[in-house]
Amino acid sequence: MEDNIGRVPRRPWRRGPLCGAAAAAMLLAMSEARVVAEPPDVRDRILLDLSLDQLSALEVDSVAGVGQDWFKAPAELHVLTGSDIRRSGHRSIAEALRMVPGMFVGRGDANTWSIAARGFNGGLGNKSLVMIDGRTVYDPLFSGTFWDIQDVLMEDLDRIEVINGPGATLWGANAVNGVINVTTRSAKETQGIYLSGGYGDEHRGFGAMRYGGRLSDDGWFRVWGKYRNRDSFEDADGNDAGDDWDLAHGGFRTDIEASDGLSFTFQVELYGSDRIGERTRTPVPDAHLLFTTSQQDGRAEGGHLLARVRKEIEPGSGWTLQAYYDRTERVTGNGFEVSRDTADIDFRHFFTLGDHQAIIWGVAARHTSDRTRASTNIAYDPRSRSMDTVSAFIQDTFTIVPDKVFLMVGSKFEHNDTTGFEVQPSVRAWFTPDDRNTLWAGVSRPVRTPSRTEDDTILTLGIADTGLLAGGAASGVFIPLNVTGDDDVEAENVLVFEGGYRSRLNDRMTLDLAVFLQQYDDLIFVPAATVGSFNNDGDAESYGATISLDWRVSETWRLVAAYSFTDVQVHGPVANSDEGSTPQHMAQIRSYLDITPDIELNAALYYVDSLPQQNVKSYLRFDLGVTWRVNDHVELSIFGQNLLDPGHREFSTFEVPRGVYGQVTLRF
Amino acid sequence: MHPKPHTTRTAKRTDETVAPSPRLVALRCLAAVFACASLAAPAAAQRDDDVPDSAKVMSAWVVNFARFSEWPGSKFEHGKSPIIIGVLGRDDVGTALVGLGNDVAVGDRPVRVRPLAPPDLAGLDGEERLKARARFREELRRCHVLYVARSEAAASNSILSSVAGAQVLTVSSIKDFAAAGGMLNLEVRNNKVAFDANVEEINASGVTVSSKVLRLARIQKTEK
Numbered sequence: 062m063e064d065n066i067g068r069v070p071r072r073p074w075r076r077g078p079l080c081g082a083a084a085a086a087m088l089l090a091m092s093e094a095r096v097v098a099e100p101p102d103v104r105d106r107i108l109l110d111l112s113l114d115q116l117s118a119l120e121v122d123s124v125a126g127v128g129q130d131w132f133k134a135p136a137e138l139h140v141l142t143g144s145d146i147r148r149s150g151h152r153s154i155a156e157a158l159r160m161v162p163g164m165f166v167g168r169g170d171a172n173t174w175s176i177a178a179r180g181f182n183g184g185l186g187n188k189s190l191v192m193i194d195g196r197t198v199y200d201p202l203f204s205g206t207f208w209d210i211q212d213v214l215m216e217d218l219d220r221i222e223v224i225n226g227p228g229a230t231l232w233g234a235n236a237v238n239g240v241i242n243v244t245t246r247s248a249k250e251t252q253g254i255y256l257s258g259g260y261g262d263e264h265r266g267f268g269a270m271r272y273g274g275r276l277s278d279d280g281w282f283r284v285w286g287k288y289r290n291r292d293s294f295e296d297a298d299g300n301d302a303g304d305d306w307d308l309a310h311g312g313f314r315t316d317i318e319a320s321d322g323l324s325f326t327f328q329v330e331l332y333g334s335d336r337i338g339e340r341t342r343t344p345v346p347d348a349h350l351l352f353t354t355s356q357q358d359g360r361a362e363g364g365h366l367l368a369r370v371r372k373e374i375e376p377g378s379g380w381t382l383q384a385y386y387d388r389t390e391r392v393t394g395n396g397f398e399v400s401r402d403t404a405d406i407d408f409r410h411f412f413t414l415g416d417h418q419a420i421i422w423g424v425a426a427r428h429t430s431d432r433t434r435a436s437t438n439i440a441y442d443p444r445s446r447s448m449d450t451v452s453a454f455i456q457d458t459f460t461i462v463p464d465k466v467f468l469m470v471g472s473k474f475e476h477n478d479t480t481g482f483e484v485q486p487s488v489r490a491w492f493t494p495d496d497r498n499t500l501w502a503g504v505s506r507p508v509r510t511p512s513r514t515e516d517d518t519i520l521t522l523g524i525a526d527t528g529l530l531a532g533g534a535a536s537g538v539f540i541p542l543n544v545t546g547d548d549d550v551e552a553e554n555v556l557v558f559e560g561g562y563r564s565r566l567n568d569r570m571t572l573d574l575a576v577f578l579q580q581y582d583d584l585i586f587v588p589a590a591t592v593g594s595f596n597n598d599g600d601a602e603s604y605g606a607t608i609s610l611d612w613r614v615s616e617t618w619r620l621v622a623a624y625s626f627t628d629v630q631v632h633g634p635v636a637n638s639d640e641g642s643t644p645q646h647m648a649q650i651r652s653y654l655d656i657t658p659d660i661e662l663n664a665a666l667y668y669v670d671s672l673p674q675q676n677v678k679s680y681l682r683f684d685l686g687v688t689w690r691v692n693d694h695v696e697l698s699i700f701g702q703n704l705l706d707p708g709h710r711e712f713s714t715f716e717v718p719r720g721v722y723g724q725v726t727l728r729f
Numbered sequence: 730m731h732p733k734p735h736t737t738r739t740a741k742r743t744d745e746t747v748a749p750s751p752r753l754v755a756l757r758c759l760a761a762v763f764a765c766a767s768l769a770a771p772a773a774a775q776r777d778d779d780v781p782d783s784a785k786v787m788s789a790w791v792v793n794f795a796r797f798s799e800w801p802g803s804k805f806e807h808g809k810s811p812i813i814i815g816v817l818g819r820d821d822v823g824t825a826l827v828g829l830g831n832d833v834a835v836g837d838r839p840v841r842v843r844p845l846a847p848p849d850l851a852g853l854d855g856e857e858r859l860k861a862r863a864r865f866r867e868e869l870r871r872c873h874v875l876y877v878a879r880s881e882a883a884a885s886n887s888i889l890s891s892v893a894g895a896q897v898l899t900v901s902s903i904k905d906f907a908a909a910g911g912m913l914n915l916e917v918r919n920n921k922v923a924f925d926a927n928v929e930e931i932n933a934s935g936v937t938v939s940s941k942v943l944r945l946a947r948i949q950k951t952e953k
Contacts, residue, residue: 108789117945
């Protein structure tokens with residue numbers, strides 16, 4: 062390629078909301094016989110001034126013509142693109158979720174995150190479903206997600222779609238408060254060599270590589286690997302959390318596009334770490350509420366095999382068949398061990414019926430089994446357990462008034478070994494009076510099935526002297542203060558009312574507003590004394606709103622601003638840690654500025670309200686990054702993270718520190 | 730590329746069935762939003778990004794194909810008559826082309842982008858139908874560049890045979906268009922717009938495409 066490619070203006074036009082409106086108009090107004098010319102856009106004219114080589118080298122949005130589906134979605138859907146994430150400087154999926162309006166991301170320590178929208182952070186986020194490339198990664202052990210091991214090659218990340226609110230009809234149990242769906246690009250779209258590496262005071266060295274090549278005329282592959290090494294956190298007094306950690310992760314993926322709309326995906330990934338640092342607090346036997354604290358390294362390893370066949374019969378009509386096997390093992394710092402094998406198969410078929418109905422239905426089955434080994438304070442009874450889930454769903458979208466009013470009705474039917482048969486219906490309606498406005502509303506009843514922990518755990522919080530516990534003199538008789546699982550715990554169910562409005566205020570500004578009210582019944586908690594068996598004695602309501610504004614200020618500057626309000630009220634004789642663990646107010650402003658076509662300045666400011674239950678004060682986080690594309694192959698970046706303070710608490714006594722790192726990226 | 734174009738299935742279609750019901754298309758798109766979002770499909774909700782729309786880049790390529798090609802003098806009425814880019818059917822590239830391609834000139838010749846649609850044959854009797862089809866065929870054959878939009882995927886074989894021998898450079902982003910006998914086939918490859926060139930068909934057509942364009946192309950042959 063010629064030298065002048067380095068001078069290509071990478072983003073000379075910005076795809077503004079205007080052409081989005083045109084795309085949406087095309088989508089819905091195809092009945093007109095004539096092509097309606099899009100108003101000539103001077104910004105696009107620059108395309109015609111580029112040389113052929115420059116035009117060839119230009120990076121484009123790989124998804125043509127479907128850019129505006131987000132605008133008409135009848136749910137609180139937020140999308141982070143690969144570009145949003147690359148420009149943010151966030152180096153993991155968990156961290157990138159800070160950019161989602163209404164999503165709380167709190168770091169307990171260097172390798173633990175608490176992430177949730179609409180409340181109920183539950184330590185590791187117990188009411189959200191997380192999927193990566195079609196694979197469910199939340200762990201049924203505690204209905205949460207081990208965020209440290211959820212990783213992809215960030216360069217190959219296509220996007221993260223987040224539904225704040227229920228997604229249970231399509232996705233199933235646990236999709237109560239949110240669905241986080243991470244998608245990487247196909248092997249076809251990630252060809253060539255990518256190498257990157259960097260170092261910083263918190264990110265103590267990271268590197269990634271990928272090679273993408275062709276298998277045949279219609280087959281592509283990529284093989285990749287990455288490594289990260291993170292420094293530990295400290296508390297305000299400078300005590301080390303001992304939570305430094307690393308992770309190696311690699312994978313292979315192949316995509317084959319056969320004839321007649323048939324395509325195949327196969328992928329295999331492996332990851333591992335023998336240094337997931339943890340400060341453990343263990344009760345001392347035969348002593349009244351005495352604990353020893355020690356630093357121990359845990360370890361984790363695992364991998365998966367996934368195969369998917371997709372057939373597109375015509376646009377909007379086709380089917381997908383996917384199967385995967387996943388294994389994960391973990392040993393915590395205090396010696397508790399768990400391994401899990403999961404096999405999952407899922408079939409979906411979507412088609413149109415007449416001119417007014419679009420139907421999607423599917424069936425799925427999952428087998429998961431675990432083996433645990435008790436530590437001094439964590440045990441499961443039984444030690445090993447298998448669970449089978451079979452499910453089916455159907456969802457029908459009706460056109461009530463062509464191009465304007467739509468109704469979607471659907472339900473998931475699921476049978477699991479723990480709580481039996483669960484039905485999860487949902488009704489949504491939306492109104493698109495024109496291409497610039499969408500008004501939607503929905504009512505859903507998702508459920509969350511109890512986790513293995515809520516069924517079977519024996520968790521020793523402390524050892525107490527019976528006499529001292531009763532408020533008298535020491536008796537010399539010690540009992541464990543346990544939290545125990547109960548097989549009779551039923552599924553939590555939730556009734557969700559929500560609605561929203563999206564509007565293109567003008568050619569450069571898009572507004573997105575959503576409100577919700579969720580009523581929870583039979584919430585699973587431990588009794589108010591924090592000791593005893595899990596039960597369904599909790600009820601709760603939560604309500605809130607999210608508003609975000611995407612503003613393309615100029616050709617070279619984009620601003621995104623968001624604010625969210627969440628209020629959670631828990632009732633019942635339960636140990637309620639959720640009311641005070643959800644920030645009421647959150648806000649963010651993100652700025653993406655191209656100083657020159659080759660130099661980007663990216664900044665983000667986040668505000669998170671206090672968490673009284675976690676003893677966390679409100680804080681501001683400011684990130685700033687500069688990226689310079691030296692030429693078509695070389696890119697240099699420097700990012701400062703959390704620059705406003707030396708450290709602040711987010712979800713524990715350990716502080717999230719300020720950090721700076723530099724990165725070099727090579728692409729061939 | 731994709732070795733087996735779906736030619737046998739589509740070739741039997743008549744003009745009347747070329748375009749699916751518009752409502753159906755809209756409904757399918759809606760269905761696709763949820764179907765795709767549900768299982769890691771790369772075509773689900775994509776928010777506006779700061780990278781250019783591939784459709785616009787493709788439309789710029791179509792204009793460049795017109796710029797970097799030569800037609801025999803007989804293809805023009807006179808020295809200043811326009812280069813006609815026909816856009817048959819509808820897709821996002823065609824829409825972008827209508828916005829972008831006019832007001833461009835190649836030497837003394839202005840470029841004109843002309844939206845085309847298959848004739849509406851409803852209510853016409855047999856002879857009128859034949860006439861309407863013949864008029865439509867002539868319209869296609871008058872073009873210098875014919876962009877076949879993705880809405881016409883099912884009819885691409887009959888379109889290609891309609892313009893055979895008329896010195897029309899055929900371009901499309903329909904999958905396997907070049908393998909099916911089309912000349913230039915745009916697609917997104919590795920996040921960039923790239924294209925296949927069916928050099929045999931180009932040479933046979935009488936249109937000369939500059940080597941500046943062809944050296945950037947991947948060569949494709951017609952697959953029978």
